[in-house]
Amino acid sequence: MGINEVFTISEIAAFLKTxxxxxxxxxxxxxxxxxxxxxxxxxxxxxxxxxLEGE
Incomplete structure (x- = not known):
């Protein structure tokens, strides 16, 4: 797992627009x-x- 494959809560929130x-x-x-x-x-x-895939 590379460093670019881990996200913070704020990064996830921005991506999901929430x-x-x-x-x-x-x-x-x-x-x-x-x-x-x-x-x-x-x-x-x-x-x-x-x-995102709903799994």
């Missing part, structure tokens, strides 16, 4: 898989692809 709050809610609901790094979440490209 708020950071909504992205965190999707993570808590299990709709979007994320890794917790310290106090922050990171989303892999594979997890974003799976979310």
């Amino acid at each position: 708020s950071q709050h909504q992205v965190r809610a999707m993570i808590r609901a299990g709709e979007l898989e994320a890794l917790k790094v310290g106090r922050e979440y990171r989303v892999t490209l594979a997890a974003l692809d799976a979310f």
Whole structure:
């Protein structure tokens, strides 16, 4: 996994044209898989692809 394949909550929110709050809610609901790094979440490209494909 390369460094370009991991995104912050703010990057995901900008890509999906939604708020950071909504992205965190999707993570808590299990709709979007994320890794917790310290106090922050990171989303892999594979997890974003799976979310967009509805898996």
